[in-house]
Amino acid sequence: MWTRLLQRLLILGLMLLGVSLLAFLVPYVSGGDPVRTILMSRVRDLDVDPAAVEAMRIHLGLDRPLAVQYGAWLWQALQGDLGYSFASGRPVASEIGHALGVSITLALTALGIAAAVAIPLGTLAATRPGGTVDSATTLMVQTFVATPEYWLAPMGILVFALHLGWLPSAGWTSWTALVLPATVLSLRPMAYFTQVTRAAMMDVLQAPYITAARSRGLSMRQTVMRHGLRNGSLPVVTFFALWLAGLLGGSVVIEVIFAIPGMGRLLYEAVINRDVPMLQGGFVSIVALSILINTIADMLYVALNPAVRSGHAH
Amino acid sequence: MNKTNEPLLVIEDLTVAFPGQPTPVIDGLSLTLNRGEVLALVGESGSGKSMTALSLMRLLPAGGEITGGRIRFDGEDVLSLSDRQMNRMRGGRMAMLFQQPQAMLDPTSRVNAQIAEPLRVHRGFGRRAAMERVLDLLREVGIADPAVRARCFSHELSGGMAQRVMIAAALSGDPQMLIADEPTTALDVTVQAQILRLIDEQRRKRDLATLLITHDLAVVSALADRVAVMYAGRIVEEGPAKAVLESPQHPYTQALMRCSLLVPDQSGQLLSIPGSGTHARELTCGCRFHPRCSAASQHGIASRCMRSEPALKPDADGHETRCWAVEPEKESAA
Amino acid sequence: MRIDNTSQSVAASSLLPMRPRHLAAQRLWRFLRGRHWTFRTGVVILVALVITLILAPWIAPHDPAVQNLIARLSPPSAEHWLGTDHLGRDLFSRLLVGGRFTVTIAMVTVLLSFAIGTLIGVVAGRVVGGVFDEVTMRIIDVLISIPDVVVAIFLVAIFGPGYATLIASLTVIGWTPFARLARGLTLAINAQGYIRAAEVLGCSRSFIVLRHVIPNIIRPIAAVSFLRFGHKLITVGALSFLGLGVQPPAADWALMLADAQPYVERLPILMIAPGLAIFVAALSVTWIGHGLEIEARDGDSGDE
16 A cells, blocks of 8 residues: 555656656747747847847756756756746746636536535435436436537526626636536536446445444435445545546636636647747646646545555455 | 233245246245244255345345235334334344444444444434443443444454444344344354353343344354244244254254264265255245255155145144154154 | 357357348347437437548538638528528538548547557556556556646647647547556456466467457447547547637537637527537447446347
């Protein structure tokens, strides 16, 4: 268990090194003059005078071998210095900080909605497999999985913002602006959470300790509440984390459609504006966060399960 | 309220079937259990002992269904109770112990919460009162340092300890009947005796009627007042423990006894019953034991055993046997 | 008569007359019979969809790229069955050809992920506990948590949009679920008697894998392939929607959705139609995948 975690951390470190190397190489492989691109990311107002550029190049050490440059770049990045955005001229790190806050809010809201619907629904479906609720739930899951959010979102705007006028169509100003994007974003995780909960609950409900609990006089409902849910929701924790990580950058489309200033939109605009430092910083930080969240989730899974915790798992 | 003379539990002609299986798992089983009595239900694995127990609790695994018969418990018709009434019955009036005590405890829930459940749902205990009662119960079932053990999870307990916890949970609802489904089979030999003594002690103290399911005849002789022997979903012999153990009438019971004593035969090999009982239910006519029965050939009644199934016939002492070889007039050795 | 695949009947089958060949339609019917309605509907939709997409350039009533600014944003009519878009292009014709890019990319990605993931998973499962297994599994633990859209955006930003970039970026992460599944299934197979027997008999490793392992794990993996296919359709669409997939003026469902945004109030069908197309395509493969999943789990092989 500890060796596994250690291995995991080792691979995690190597993977992050690889990802950062990829990001570091962006200016060299994306066309254009890499030196100029890099200089632009380091200095706010770049002098067009060739002599000044040359001086700056030496000053910033861009004449050193690539490996050395990578080391220096990584060191700066680790200290939170990711350079300046081409588009806004502000430090990349602080822009990412703001965007992350927005994205996490959006993702947690969406996942909260998803879990709030999925856990009871999946449990209900599992108590009567093959029943009406179960069949309807399966159909709902399949429908939600197959619905493109870039279709649902504009349709939602059309109905709730333009026709009914209940909710704002875009922006990030009040909590009402959160309702529509979070709801649309919640459907796919909701579908997967429901499936996972249902499968886990089906397993749990066949466990011997459920029969034992029933033999003590607990009703089916009490049994599920007291003994089913906790055991059945363990796998959901892992899934929640996987989705939280996925939505941090993966909600690009929703953030673009609703003009939400989150990570996804930041990354998207970096691509559109060819904003190299922003792209580098955004990519590295999303990947690093995703990996980190998942590692924490795996540890949380262990913490929630007392039997695994002390190494008694079978 | 003159119910005291009436048996506590009366099972009549109980039949339990699973869809997809051609024959019932339990086929026309009848049993009675008196107040304060210990009835042992004996048989090899697969004979339907555990299914009988689960039928009484109406907790058969998914698909299993009681297709016929009646169960009367303390004057009430168990099979016609509503779900709500049945919940009150379970844990409150009949409680159960299982074979694998550790698997029977929720791995994510503390021991005290599980023992307290019958107290809270049946006896209206508040949280604090329930926790205090749990400590008393743990002390009663012989757990040292109850305050610490109460906060354990199942994986922190040994098998014997877990069974003690299960006993505490079973007793906490103050039931009239205890169903113990092979409570010691999964435990170490040294622990088995301790657990059996605990069960015996508690049932005497509380005047608990006990249905003890086991395949261990030593356990039967130590605890049981009466014994019922089950084979392939049917009772083949039933009677006072002493009578059945000292002079078993049915060839199956006799074979079972010889096997359990681990006595060698003339050639020095340990005795065993040839064949297996797994498919015995599929016999559609004749005695279900006849393919494995030595008596059938010895008595020269094999064709009769093959043709029709004998009924349970009592002798003078209420010792009943389901076998053609046993004549009702025949004198009981007891 | 159904013939069991035992040695006896293999010997006997050579004596039997050859089974009559069925027409394709009959075979399809035999395949579908007795299965859940969602699975049948899924198969029918997918077959129809693939045929339509292949034949689209010939059956489209109009050239999907021809603009007619005079007839822009016209509602459905006899001439334009579903109306025209903001550049006067025929919506129905564009709808017919609009799935080619997305479906192709998604299909190739899934096939590649399937092949790579299964191979790695099976090998890891056969050498379980070894260095290769440990390292691969830890790499998968980490890779599986990276959102594929983000990788795709990053790679598209560097290399520009195109088939190769999109396929590569979606496969980099896409193989991981397949590998996990294949490894788990292989582990279960390892314990089976016939594998032990083959090992004792001295069969080569690759023989065992090809002959015994892969045929036995292919069904659940195929089921997952269809489920992933649906997921990929949506993801590729998302990239197109953002302008990082197919490039205009080519017709693409998701791109049509993006183009329709400003006109959605005036002519909702511009948005409803292509969205519905993606939805139906994704739903059909999801249904197929779900049907296969249930079948693989219940071990019911159905008709031959």
